[in-house]
Amino acid sequence: MSISDFIEFVEVGPRDGLQNEAVLVSTENKLALINRAIDAGARRIEVTSFVNPKRVPQMADAEDVCAGLPDRNDVTFIGLVMNLRGAERAIASGxxxxxxxxxxxxxxxxxxxxxxxxxxxxxxAKxxxxxxxxxxxxxxxxxxxSFGCPFEGEVADKRVIEMAxxxxEAGAVEIALADTIGVGNPAHVARLVEHIRREVNPLPVRVHFHNTRNTGLANxxxxxxxxxxxxxxxxxxxxxxPFAPGAAGNVPSEDVVYMLERAxxxxxxxxQSLIEASNWLSEIMGRKLPGMVAQSPSFPKAA
Known part of the structure; x- marks a missing residue:
C-alpha cells in the first residue's frame, strides 16, 4: 500500500446527498450548501443533476441552482447527466x-x-x-x-474493467467506481481500483462509496x-x-476529511468548517445526520 500525500475531494451533497430526500430542499438552501462547501475548501462540487423532475423531484430546480451559482474560476461545478437531453440542459445553463x-x-x-x-x-456515456x-x-x-447490484447481486470485475x-477510450477525463448500495469490502475495493488504475492510466480513478453497511470509510x-x-x-x-433499494447515505465529508488528514x-x-456546515445542514433537514465527526468532541483540542 502506497498512500498519496494528497487526495482530491469532491463534494456531492447538493446532488447525491439530497436526491433521495422526501422533504424538498429549497433552491436557496441548496445554494447555501454549495457556498458552505466552497468556504470549507471544496474545489469540485456536484451541484445538481439534469434528470426527469417527475422521477427525481429534488432536482427539479437544476437550472435555478445553476443560475445562482457564484462566479468562481477556481471551482469546478459538476452536473450529473444521464443522456444527451440532460447534457444539453447542463451546457445551456452556462x-x-x-x-x-x-x-x-x-x-x-x-x-x-x-x-x-x-x-x-x-x-x-460516450x-x-x-x-x-x-x-x-x-x-x-x-x-x-461497480461492487454489487441490488437486483443481480455480484458483479464481475471483468465487466467493470471492460466498461472503464x-x-x-472515448475521452473521459476520469473514471469513477461507485459502490451504489454499499456492499463493497476493502479487499474487493483494493483489487478493483488497482486493476482499473492500471488499465486507464494516466486517467485518475475516483471512488464513490455509500455507507449502507458501515464499510464506507474502510473502503x-x-x-x-x-x-x-x-x-x-x-x-x-x-x-x-431512488432506484436502488437499500442504498443508504454516502460517506460523510467531515468523516472522510478527518480520517485522511489525521493520516x-x-x-x-x-x-471545522465542514463540521459547522454539517450542523447547519442537520437543522435544514430537521434531523440528526449520519456523520459521526460532527457529533463528537473535537480532537485534538485547540490549545
Whole structure:
C-alpha cells in the first residue's frame, strides 16, 4: 500500500446527498450548501443533476441552482447527466464546467436507473463525452454498481474493467467506481481500483462509496491505498439512490476529511468548517445526520 500525500475531494451533497430526500430542499438552501462547501475548501462540487423532475423531484430546480451559482474560476461545478437531453440542459445553463455521465454495470439496475441496458449506458456515456468536448467542456463517468447490484447481486470485475476501458477510450477525463448500495469490502475495493488504475492510466480513478453497511470509510482507505486519487463524499453523510433499494447515505465529508488528514493525507478541506456546515445542514433537514465527526468532541483540542 502506497498512500498519496494528497487526495482530491469532491463534494456531492447538493446532488447525491439530497436526491433521495422526501422533504424538498429549497433552491436557496441548496445554494447555501454549495457556498458552505466552497468556504470549507471544496474545489469540485456536484451541484445538481439534469434528470426527469417527475422521477427525481429534488432536482427539479437544476437550472435555478445553476443560475445562482457564484462566479468562481477556481471551482469546478459538476452536473450529473444521464443522456444527451440532460447534457444539453447542463451546457445551456452556462454554469456547468464538467458533465458527469453514469454507466451501470448490470442490465437490471441500468434499466431501473435510466431505462436502458448496461451496454446502452456505456454508449450514452460516450455520446455525452463527445458532446461535452464539442462544447468546450470536460466529462467524466461513474460506473454505478461497480461492487454489487441490488437486483443481480455480484458483479464481475471483468465487466467493470471492460466498461472503464471503453469509456476511457472515448475521452473521459476520469473514471469513477461507485459502490451504489454499499456492499463493497476493502479487499474487493483494493483489487478493483488497482486493476482499473492500471488499465486507464494516466486517467485518475475516483471512488464513490455509500455507507449502507458501515464499510464506507474502510473502503475509502483501501481505495486510496490502491491508487485512487479522487474521493467523493457528502456533507453529513446524506445520500441514496431512488432506484436502488437499500442504498443508504454516502460517506460523510467531515468523516472522510478527518480520517485522511489525521493520516497525513491532505485534502485541501477545512474540517471545522465542514463540521459547522454539517450542523447547519442537520437543522435544514430537521434531523440528526449520519456523520459521526460532527457529533463528537473535537480532537485534538485547540490549545
Amino acid at each position: 454554469k456547468i464546467d464538467q458533465l458527469g455521465a453514469v454507466s451501470v454495470a448490470t442490465d437490471t439496475f441500468a434499466m431501473a436507473n435510466q431505462g436502458q441496458s448496461s451496454n446502452e449506458s456505456v454508449e450514452a 455520446a455525452i463525452i463527445t458532446l461535452a468536448q464539442s462544447e468546450g467542456r470536460t466529462a467524466q463517468c461513474t460506473i454505478a454498481a 476501458v471503453a469509456i476511457a 475509502v482507505w483501501a481505495a486510496v491505498g490502491a491508487g485512487a486519487s479522487v474521493v467523493d463524499a457528502s456533507l453529513g453523510g446524506l445520500g441514496g439512490c 497525513g493525507v491532505r485534502t485541501g478541506m477545512n474540517l
